[in-house]
């Protein structure tokens with residue numbers, strides 16, 4: 001058995017603003033570490049690319065972890081959040097086989113390459129419509145003006161959420177992101193996430209009933225078909241998938257766009273080359289996904305005692321898969337801390353791996369490619385405005401609080 005030393009770390013402060021020195025330190029020490037987070041709680045965490053990838057595929061680990069997310073809340077508050085855990089447990093991302101396999105196979109239909117490619121004109125029109133009124137030389141807050149609302153519009157149109165509710169959905173979704181993405185979550189954050197889930201469920205209960213009377217080719221109709229087809233989806237599970245898709249559809253993609261533009265602004269030479277050779281946009285988006293990954297970690301729970309990297313870990317422990325660190329692993333990537341928009345064989349883990357590999361990856365890539373290329377080409381003089389941008393306090397969902405730029 002290998003000896004594992006306890007690593008004292010924090011997910012806030014400087015590490016939140018720049019996690020990469022901490023990741024480099026961990027890589028030097030080996031793939032697996034036992035973390036002591038702020039002296040408050042402990043967790044096993046895998047930092048290396050190879051081991052993160054194999055743990056995400058290992059059936060001896062479970063994705064059912066909503067209950068674990070409550071573990072750090074004060075014990076006397078936990079009963080208040082039973083509903084929160086119950087509702088999150090219905091999400092595809094927190095299911096295990098065989099339920100996960102069945103539902104995933106059916107949902108794949110809505111995200112098949114042809115279905116996503118069919119959305120291209122809609123994405124292009126939305127991006128064009130949002131960027132056209134912006135004038136060169138104007139100073140804008142790009143997250144608020146573009147990166148936040150753009151993916152919401154796409155996924156909301158796919159799910160039939162009307163435009164006047166987009167802002168409300170963004171606020172609800174934020175509350176869930178703050179709870180999920182912050183390992184040091186508080187009772188207030190849990191309360192806000194639970195309230196948001198209840199409100200979103202109420203919305204989808206009505207929306208699904210309406211759509212049942214008038215089915216189309218949208219995602220809700222697909223989910224209704226799945227539900228009517230057999231015992232795969234209950235009514236409650238149906239609402240849960242709508243919420244999960246809405247959440248996942250924008251909370252991460254907005255950060256792909258925000259992190260992408262921030263990274264490009266910090267690398268003007270590479271950006272100038274992309275502007276001249278727009279065919280580079282595919283590899284550029286893959287590199288941005290690797291370099292500033294919107295999802296920095298995911299987690300699994302051990303169903304049985306297992307050995308990970310030579311270390312016996314007991315049943316019911318959680319393991320964090322540090323996807324953002326795996327994407328900077330020097331064993332996998334040459335010069336991992338260098339942005340190379342033409343990087344070849346870029347097998348990043350930004351969308352994870354295994355059965356839970358992101359179902360929306362093609363849609364996210366499409367949105368990222370169209371949005372970033374448009375920004376770079378329309379505003380060749382774009383530069384940072386105001387003080388350096390700060391990262392939002394949701395370590396797991398890496399994104400900027402705001403991004404002030406002069407176009």
Ligand code: HEM
Pocket residue numbers: 056063092093094104155244245248249250252253256293294295298299323349350351352353355356357358359360361363364
């Ligand atoms: C840049 C954007 C995105 C990133 C970085 C991202 C990342 C991820 C990651 C890392 C996972 C797997 C987590 C795990 O292994 O536990 C995941 C799963 C998932 N993502 Fe995404 N995602 C993005 C965009 C989207 C979009 C646009 C949608 C849908 C419209 C979506 C829907 C989902 C769903 C439903 C799952 C669960 C899949 C399953 O459990 O089988 N994601 N995503």
